[in-house]
Amino acid sequence: MTLRLFNTLTGQLDPLVPSDGKTLRMYACGPTVYDYGHIGNFRTFLEIDVLRRFLRLTGIPIFHVMNITDVDDKIIRNAAQAGIPIGEYTPPFVDAFFEDLEALRIERPEQIARATEHIGRMVELVQKLAAAGAAYQTDDGSWYFRLSAFPEYGKLSKKDLSGIEDGARVDVDEYEKDSARDFALWKAARPGEASWETPIGRGRPGWHIECSAMAMAYLGDSFDLHAGGEDLMFPHHENEIAQSETVTHKPFARHWMHVRFLLVDGRKMSKSEGNFFTLRDLLLKGYKASAIRLALISVPYRHQLNFTFEGLTDATSAIERLRTFHQRLLTGQFPAGEDPELQAAAAKAQAEYMAALANDLNTAEARAPIFELVRAANTAIDQGQLLAGDRDAILAVLKDFDAVFDVIADRDAEPTRRAVEWAKRSGREAGIAPALLASQSITDEEIEALVAERTQAKKQRNFARADQIRNDLAAKGVVLEDSRDGVRWKRK
RNA sequence: GGCGCGGUACCCAAGUGGUAAGGGAGAGGUCUGCAAAACCUUUAUGCGCCGGUUCGAUCCCGGCCCGCGCCUCCA
Numbered sequence: 001m002t003l004r005l006f007n008t009l010t011g012q013l014d015p016l017v018p019s020d021g022k023t024l025r026m027y028a029c030g031p032t033v034y035d036y037g038h039i040g041n042f043r044t045f046l047e048i049d050v051l052r053r054f055l056r057l058t059g060i061p062i063f064h065v066m067n068i069t070d071v072d073d074k075i076i077r078n079a080a081q082a083g084i085p086i087g088e089y090t091p092p093f094v095d096a097f098f099e100d101l102e103a104l105r106i107e108r109p110e111q112i113a114r115a116t117e118h119i120g121r122m123v124e125l126v127q128k129l130a131a132a133g134a135a136y137q138t139d140d141g142s143w144y145f146r147l148s149a150f151p152e153y154g155k156l157s158k159k160d161l162s163g164i165e166d167g168a169r170v171d172v173d174e175y176e177k178d179s180a181r182d183f184a185l186w187k188a189a190r191p192g193e194a195s196w197e198t199p200i201g202r203g204r205p206g207w208h209i210e211c212s213a214m215a216m217a218y219l220g221d222s223f224d225l226h227a228g229g230e231d232l233m234f235p236h237h238e239n240e241i242a243q244s245e246t247v248t249h250k251p252f253a254r255h256w257m258h259v260r261f262l263l264v265d266g267r268k269m270s271k272s273e274g275n276f277f278t279l280r281d282l283l284l285k286g287y288k289a290s291a292i293r294l295a296l297i298s299v300p301y302r303h304q305l306n307f308t309f310e311g312l313t314d315a316t317s318a319i320e321r322l323r324t325f326h327q328r329l330l331t332g333q334f335p336a337g338e339d340p341e342l343q344a345a346a347a348k349a350q351a352e353y354m355a356a357l358a359n360d361l362n363t364a365e366a367r368a369p370i371f372e373l374v375r376a377a378n379t380a381i382d383q384g385q386l387l388a389g390d391r392d393a394i395l396a397v398l399k400d401f402d403a404v405f406d407v408i409a410d411r412d413a414e415p416t417r418r419a420v421e422w423a424k425r426s427g428r429e430a431g432i433a434p435a436l437l438a439s440q441s442i443t444d445e446e447i448e449a450l451v452a453e454r455t456q457a458k459k460q461r462n463f464a465r466a467d468q469i470r471n472d473l474a475a476k477g478v479v480l481e482d483s484r485d486g487v488r489w490k491r492k
Numbered sequence: 493g494g495c496g497c498g499g500u501a502c503c504c505a506a507g508u509g510g511u512a513a514g515g516g517a518g519a520g521g522u523c524u525g526c527a528a529a530a531c532c533u534u535u536a537u538g539c540g541c542c543g544g545u546u547c548g549a550u551c552c553c554g555g556c557c558c559g560c561g562c563c564u565c566c567a
Contacts, residue, residue, distance in 0.1 A: 029567080037567090044567040074565075158495075159563075207565090229567030236566095260497085261561065268561075298515080299505070304498070304560065311504060314516040321515085324529060356506090364506050368514035375531085382523090382531055463525055470527075481528050488529085 001058050001358050005051070005225075006302060008233060008256040009156055013360055016055070016255055019224055023061045027215040027253065028109070029228035029236070032069040033093035034078050036278045037100050039296065039307060040269050044229045044259040046293060047301035047361070049106040051227070051257070053404040054357045065218045066109040067211055068094060070116050071204055076193050086194045087116075100279045103289045103415030105406045113214040115205065121213040122205045123198045126185045128247045130200075136178065141188030141201045147181050150242040156256060157234035183239050185209050208239035215252075216244060226253035233258050262296070262305040269307075282312070283419035284428070286436040288412040291316040294405065300362050318371075320490075322408050324481075325374045326398060328381065329391050331485055338389030342380055346393040349373035353401065363405075370401050413491075416440075439477035439491055447478055451487050454480075 004013040018024040028048050031037060052062055069075075070090040079089035101108065115122075126143050129135035134149035147153055154160060184206035189195035195202050215223065221244070228237065237256065244252040261268060264275040282292055287309075295315040299305040349369040356366035377394050380386040402408045420440060423432050450469050457465040470480050477492040 031567080032565095039567095041567045072565090157562085160494090230562075231566055234563070259567070261567070263560070266560075268566095270566090295504095302497090303505095306504080306560095308504085310516085314504060317517090318515050321529095328530085362506075364504095364515095365513075368506070371514055378530055379532090458525085461525080467526070479528065482524080483529075 001354050003051075003054060003058065003358050004360060005255065005257060006360050008258050009254075011158075014255060016225060018060060019222070019254065023063050024055055024225065025063050025065075025219045025223040026225040026227065027065045027067075027211070027219055027223060028226070029211060029232055030066040030068050030109075030112075031097050032072055032074065033090045033097060034072070034074040035093065036096055036280060038269065038276060038278050039264075039282065039292070040229075040262050042100065042104055042106070042279055042292075043262045043296045043305060045101065045106050046104060046296050047259045048227050048257075049104075050297055050301070050357075050361055050363060050404055052107055053406070054361065057354075057400060057403050058358075062110070063219070064109040065111040065113055065215065067214050068097075068112060068114045069207070069210065070094065070114050071194055072207055079194075080192065099418065103279065103283070103418070104293050105289070105411070111218050113218065115210040115214075118210065118214050118217065119196050119198065119205065121217050122186075122209045123200050125209060125213045125216075125243065125247065126200050129185065129243065132246055134246045135185055137201070138177065141203060142184060143186035143200060143206075144177050144182040145185050145239070145243060145246075147179055147183075147242070150246050152245070153238065153242050156238050156241060159234060159238075183208060183235065185243070208236055209243060211236070212240045212243040212252075215240070216248075221248040221250045221252075223253055225255040225257060227257040228259070230258045230260050257301075259301045260304050262307050264307045266306055277307075280419050280422065281431065283416055284423055284431045284433065284436065286416075286433040286439075287312050288316060288319075289415040290319050290407040290410070290412050294319055294407045297363050297405065298367065300360070300364055302360070319407050321371075322374065322398075323410060323490075325378060326395075326408050327488065329377070329395055329398075332381065332386075332391070334386055334388045334391050336389070337387040338393075339380070339385055339387055342377065342386060342390040343393055345373055345376045346390070346397050350397045350400065353397070357404065366404075370397070373397060435477060438475065442473075442476050442478070447473065447489055451480065451489055455487060 003016045005016045006012070007014040016024070028045075031041060052064060055062055071086055075086050075090060079086045082089055098108070126135055129145065130137075130143070132149070134146050135143050136146060137143050186200055186209070187203050187206055189202040189204070193204065195204050215226070226237065226240075233256075241252050263269070264273075264277065267273055267275055269276050279289075279292065283289065291312050292315075295307070295311045296305065298315065349372060352369035353366050356362045356369070359365070373394060377386060377390070380390070398408060416436070417440070420432060420436065423429055450473060454466045454469040457463075457469070473480060473489070479490055479492050481488045481490075
């Protein structure tokens, strides 16, 4: 099964296959570590994670490089405000970023590349551009890319820049660029700012150069896929193409994937609008990491996703349904054998699931056959028709579902616990939802003991005591389910 | 102003030139000591509005209305 993925460059669905016939080599723009990641950031990383996981499910190995931008204007500004060097300012945010990825079950790329560790590569690239006549230095020592050196500029974002007047919306006063659209490759050192002494002068890299340099360092002049948020298409990715292809005269990335922005309550998320959420904000409100993951990946990546708390609640319920069903399969007793209809249903769900994802990662469509199978199987179990062979076939489908969605296996406790600890440690207790604190106030062992006591009470037909225990637990967000096979409990 | 996307039931949302997946929520029922879970029934003769093409359009074309994104740091 070959993934057909929309390619920004060609404007159509193109098959995504490794050009070397083996490993898919991809580069995805990572975070600028000036603050904690917000859900918009994570939507992009989640969608790229879906891509990775689906490729692997189809048997394609991946070599995925992700940069970490640990030097840029915002970092320099924030570090200066904090009164510390950028080398001290960014590490906590890098750690937090990886912790957040883990919480959301986003797989770590094979290669992480930090900008500050690749300055030499960037300098070499600037030198090559200068040698090619595509870069020039201004009086203050900064280097710029000469846009006129790359006639294909705009081919990714389909922009025709010929009609744009120099200086129209660009600040031309600061530096003496040849053309207002020329972009910075290297920024000359300014007093008090982080800088490196290099053959092209003392300074720091412009933003775009790092991705060109690091992508080529790890993936070569040409590679299979480059991905990122839609905002990066222009100018960031356009600039990467210009820098890279001017030097190599080869196509930079063959395939470009752009993830659409998410909206919050119908508006672009921004701090000034007051609709800005970090992952940690949501965890502290009591939403589970799995629900956040599912909510953010359930709308296909090329569509705007309108994030709401209701959507998070919906996702929570959907996950509960899947987990309850999964548990039912694992703990139930089923006679040996196979039911032809259920076998066919499982095979159909599997096929439709894969086909949906292969169609430009249509996650919304991919969910449907899974839930249809859940209903069919639940019905069969209720009627005593599900056999061991059917259970195995259905579990195999769920396994493939979770290979991409990764929400059935319950790993929600740890991220929440860590978020609460972090909040307490950093003076953010006010952000912790009371219900979450209540839930955290009881241990699994205490719950087990109360459940056992309730079972005893029920045997003695002391329903008053049994209900009291159930109500007490409910107050702490613990839900009980009685069944023939015993009592199952879960934290809401 | 330029470029682009979207408007599908109470909410989210997929989708196709031949008559509307899925999830959530609500209502009724089965089961249960009561619940929960599960299952069954139910909630769009309808897919922003108006024209057109067609035997037939939610899906194609044109116009209009509304919302959103990008064009500048931004995932």
